[in-house]
Amino acid sequence: MMEKTKVAIIGMGTVGSGVAKILLDHGDRTARHAGRTLWLEKVVVRDLDKPRDCDLPADVLTTDLSEVTENDEIKVVAQLIGGLEPARTIMLKLLESGKDIVTANKALLAVHGPELFDRARELGRSIAFEASVAGGIPIITNISQCLSANQITSLGGILNGTSNFIVSQMEEHGADYQTAVKEAQRLGFAEADPTMDVDGTDAAQKLAILAHLAFGARVDADKIPKIGIDKLDPIDLRWASDLGYRIKLLAVAQLHDEQLELHVSPTLVKIGTPLAEVRGANNAISVVGDMVGRVFYHGLGAGQLPTASAVAADMIDTAVGRTGITFRTLELWSDKQPTVALSDYAFAKGRFYLRFTVRDNPGVLAQVTNILGSHDISIASVIQREIDPAESTEDKVSLVIMTHLATEGNANQAVSEINQLPSVDDVSVRMRVLD
Amino acid sequence: MMEKTKVAIIGMGTVGSGVAKILLDHGDRTARHAGRTLWLEKVVVRDLDKPRDCDLPADVLTTDLSEVTENDEIKVVAQLIGGLEPARTIMLKLLESGKDIVTANKALLAVHGPELFDRARELGRSIAFEASVAGGIPIITNISQCLSANQITSLGGILNGTSNFIVSQMEEHGADYQTAVKEAQRLGFAEADPTMDVDGTDAAQKLAILAHLAFGARVDADKIPKIGIDKLDPIDLRWASDLGYRIKLLAVAQLHDEQLELHVSPTLVKIGTPLAEVRGANNAISVVGDMVGRVFYHGLGAGQLPTASAVAADMIDTAVGRTGITFRTLELWSDKQPTVALSDYAFAKGRFYLRFTVRDNPGVLAQVTNILGSHDISIASVIQREIDPAESTEDKVSLVIMTHLATEGNANQAVSEINQLPSVDDVSVRMRVLD
Numbered sequence: 001m002m003e004k005t006k007v008a009i010i011g012m013g014t015v016g017s018g019v020a021k022i023l024l025d026h027g028d029r030t031a032r033h034a035g036r037t038l039w040l041e042k043v044v045v046r047d048l049d050k051p052r053d054c055d056l057p058a059d060v061l062t063t064d065l066s067e068v069t070e071n072d073e074i075k076v077v078a079q080l081i082g083g084l085e086p087a088r089t090i091m092l093k094l095l096e097s098g099k100d101i102v103t104a105n106k107a108l109l110a111v112h113g114p115e116l117f118d119r120a121r122e123l124g125r126s127i128a129f130e131a132s133v134a135g136g137i138p139i140i141t142n143i144s145q146c147l148s149a150n151q152i153t154s155l156g157g158i159l160n161g162t163s164n165f166i167v168s169q170m171e172e173h174g175a176d177y178q179t180a181v182k183e184a185q186r187l188g189f190a191e192a193d194p195t196m197d198v199d200g201t202d203a204a205q206k207l208a209i210l211a212h213l214a215f216g217a218r219v220d221a222d223k224i225p226k227i228g229i230d231k232l233d234p235i236d237l238r239w240a241s242d243l244g245y246r247i248k249l250l251a252v253a254q255l256h257d258e259q260l261e262l263h264v265s266p267t268l269v270k271i272g273t274p275l276a277e278v279r280g281a282n283n284a285i286s287v288v289g290d291m292v293g294r295v296f297y298h299g300l301g302a303g304q305l306p307t308a309s310a311v312a313a314d315m316i317d318t319a320v321g322r323t324g325i326t327f328r329t330l331e332l333w334s335d336k337q338p339t340v341a342l343s344d345y346a347f348a349k350g351r352f353y354l355r356f357t358v359r360d361n362p363g364v365l366a367q368v369t370n371i372l373g374s375h376d377i378s379i380a381s382v383i384q385r386e387i388d389p390a391e392s393t394e395d396k397v398s399l400v401i402m403t404h405l406a407t408e409g410n411a412n413q414a415v416s417e418i419n420q421l422p423s424v425d426d427v428s429v430r431m432r433v434l435d
Numbered sequence: 436m437m438e439k440t441k442v443a444i445i446g447m448g449t450v451g452s453g454v455a456k457i458l459l460d461h462g463d464r465t466a467r468h469a470g471r472t473l474w475l476e477k478v479v480v481r482d483l484d485k486p487r488d489c490d491l492p493a494d495v496l497t498t499d500l501s502e503v504t505e506n507d508e509i510k511v512v513a514q515l516i517g518g519l520e521p522a523r524t525i526m527l528k529l530l531e532s533g534k535d536i537v538t539a540n541k542a543l544l545a546v547h548g549p550e551l552f553d554r555a556r557e558l559g560r561s562i563a564f565e566a567s568v569a570g571g572i573p574i575i576t577n578i579s580q581c582l583s584a585n586q587i588t589s590l591g592g593i594l595n596g597t598s599n600f601i602v603s604q605m606e607e608h609g610a611d612y613q614t615a616v617k618e619a620q621r622l623g624f625a626e627a628d629p630t631m632d633v634d635g636t637d638a639a640q641k642l643a644i645l646a647h648l649a650f651g652a653r654v655d656a657d658k659i660p661k662i663g664i665d666k667l668d669p670i671d672l673r674w675a676s677d678l679g680y681r682i683k684l685l686a687v688a689q690l691h692d693e694q695l696e697l698h699v700s701p702t703l704v705k706i707g708t709p710l711a712e713v714r715g716a717n718n719a720i721s722v723v724g725d726m727v728g729r730v731f732y733h734g735l736g737a738g739q740l741p742t743a744s745a746v747a748a749d750m751i752d753t754a755v756g757r758t759g760i761t762f763r764t765l766e767l768w769s770d771k772q773p774t775v776a777l778s779d780y781a782f783a784k785g786r787f788y789l790r791f792t793v794r795d796n797p798g799v800l801a802q803v804t805n806i807l808g809s810h811d812i813s814i815a816s817v818i819q820r821e822i823d824p825a826e827s828t829e830d831k832v833s834l835v836i837m838t839h840l841a842t843e844g845n846a847n848q849a850v851s852e853i854n855q856l857p858s859v860d861d862v863s864v865r866m867r868v869l870d
Contacts, residue, residue: 022584022726032651033583035764130581136727138581145757146565146573148468149457149747216467274709274733291457291744292571292734298709299730309726312584320764322580322757329470329755 018308069097104131136306150289157285199228259343346409453743504532539566563749571741585724592720634663694778781844
């Protein structure tokens with residue numbers, strides 16, 4: 001008879017239901033890949049009577065967490081409650097009762113990762129979190145296991161499907177930001193309050209996790225410089241397109257001279273390159289290692305089944321013992337010194353797209369370019385174009401400048417000074433351009 | 436003090452030298468990812484005096500395999516000799532002396548996989564083979580571990596970088612096949628005898644390994660229907676381009692009604708889709724799972740350091756114990772019944788690109804389309820075009836037909852009959868079109 005590992009799920013939302021379906025309907029797969037059955041013993045929910053899209057066997061459903069913590073036969077628990085509390089307290093109770101945990105909760109890891117991982121290590125337990133970043137793309141295992149012979153030198157990707165969907169809508173249908181958000185909400189790609197997705201917080205949290213794995217850098221997600229897509233103007237999508245680019249919300253980690261630069265920002269990406277072609281709610285990640293070169297991953301970044309696929313793979317890895325090995329060797333979020341220092345973002349170098357709205361007076365272009373020059377910013381191209389009278393009745397023109405490499409600090413300072421020129425409106429736009 | 440696992444390398448060719456460099460120059464990485472040092476104790480070569488691009492410590496180099504097999508402190512061995520013998524005998528000796536093995540030799544696995552895996556199981560040892568397919572893309576671990584909650588429903592990819600390089604050369608520079616092969620040889624992308632690469636054998640061997648992992652189907656690589664690129668005519672690349680396609684040597688595995696279809700063939704792939712944009716010696720694989728949806732991987736398919744990256748990751752996985760777990764649970768090449776039957780290729784359905792060279796007589800088109808119709812092949816589009824007088828002085832035209840779905844058997848039979856028409860030259864071309 002096949003060996004059996006008893007497991008539990010905490011939280012029966014979208015992802016929890018998906019995981020339950022895999023365990024209940026597809027036991028042959030877990031048997032084939034784990035050499036044992038993963039037996040769903042308990043599912044803990046807040047409300048027994050809430051309708052669910054998944055039929056559970058009798059006696060599995062409970063509101064009492066102690067039916068899991070006090071059952072020593074349950075070895076692996078998928079903790080699928082979002083947010084910080086009670087998720088944190090439940091994680092600690094599960095660890096203390098001897099469970100190995102699988103979770104999809106990136107916000108919890110970003111904020112309480114050190115505490116939870118320390119506690120798991122003290123207790124000889126493990127936490128697996130493949131589902132916390134990029135849904136169906138198994139990027140956690142790829143970075144921490146498959147590419148382990150490499151020094152990763154850079155990593156960049158589209159980690160927030162909601163933002164990518166909204167920007168794709170704006171680009172393909174010429175919609176403005178608010179209309180695109182409503183469409184995303186209608187189709188289930190954005191939550192009622194999409195703030196964390198569109199302001200870059202979610203991508204920054206995921207980037208913190210990936211940077212931690214790839215560079216051994218213990219990063220506070222709150223400290224990652226970030227700009228969201230919530231201020232994105234359709235005008236810049238059109239300009240970008242004219243210049244041969246698309247705009248994507250990129251999360252980037254890059255090693256320069258043993259310092260790590262991290263940022264999340266809308267970025268101009270050249271049309272035809274893989275990242276530029278990522279549409280809708282998809283995610284994609286490009287990883288460069290010094291041995292392997294560039295490896296590119298593309299897949300569904302969210303959704304019930306892709307995320308459940310990642311959770312169930314983690315449950316299998318945990319049940320067979322692979323997760324325990326990885327968890328013990330990688331020393332994640334440990335008190336060991338970080339191997340990489342974070343760079344000062346003011347000195348981070350990039351190419352920039354700048355758009356200014358200027359009154360059409362003689363000498364304005366000279367004033368603008370003088371300020372750029374005084375901050376060591378050299379210009380790759382300039383386009384000045386009349387503004388569509390439908391958009392402005394005043395005598396104004398758009399001035400779009402693509403720069404060569406310059407530092408964030410200089411670019412920021414130059415744009416501030418340009419904004420103070422009497423002939424320049426205070427609506428300047430500055431975005432990174434991917435090399 | 437950090438724990439130490441002693442390892443050895445058999446064969447100091449391109450890949451072996453790359454692995455030695457990683458172990459000798461980058462011990463910090465293996466320490467970080469394995470929690471221990473991988474200590475290169477011995478390197479076995481045929482000729483001590485051959486110049487190598489890697490400095491080895493004294494006493495490491497030997498021609499005597501018994502210095503490895505009789506040293507019980509050596510636990511993990513990278514067996515990097517190509518071909519079938521003596522590679523097979525060395526593998527068996529290593530297993531019998533208690534070593535866990537890492538290899539990049541796909542031909543050996545394709546032919547002797549069952550024997551070697553049975554022997555490893557009997558002896559409680561493991562064989563890791565990430566480097567045997569797609570070089571730097573960690574597709575073995577992704578399929579056998581990361582996507583383990585899925586029933587994979589299809590898998591397709593560009594698995595032979597040499598062929599892709601040659602076809603890219605023909606496409607981008609209008610070169611004919613022989614010129615492109617010479618260029619590939621000059622740049623090191625093709626061997627002096629490139630037969631196994633260009634006739635589809637290498638891709639079929641890799642496909643057999645992937646199909647085995649993804650579908651539990653024990654496949655004889657020799658039985659996979661295959662067409663190489665060695666007969667590819669630049670005319671068809673131009674036609675494909677006119678129709679909005681590129682031609683790629685695709686290896687495809689597809690599940691239909693619980694039967695598995697496998698084939699390797701030059702295939703028309705729509706421009707703009709990820710597989711069509713894979714250039715030069717790159718590899719790419721698209722995997723569809725019923726939970727995760729489509730996941731796409733792109734990276735360097737060969738070369739010293741990408742392949743060494745895969746070998747070194749396997750050595751780390753083996754040293755820490757993950758490989759042993761995977762090897763025991765997956766039961767690869769075991770005598771258990773295959774879970775999937777191979778379909779009869781004659782019934783495999785696909786869309787086809789057909790090109791006929793016909794004398795410009797009245798009624799030819801009717802004769803051709805009648806034969807297609809009599810074999811249940813319906814036509815999606817037809818283009819008839821005069822042949823460039825530079826290419827033919829006779830009064831001939833090219834007739835290119837794109838079909839709707841038809842079976843391989845019917846398409847094959849129809850083309851044979853059309854070739855026997857008095858007005859048709861016997862140089863017809865038939866290629867699959869990716870849906």
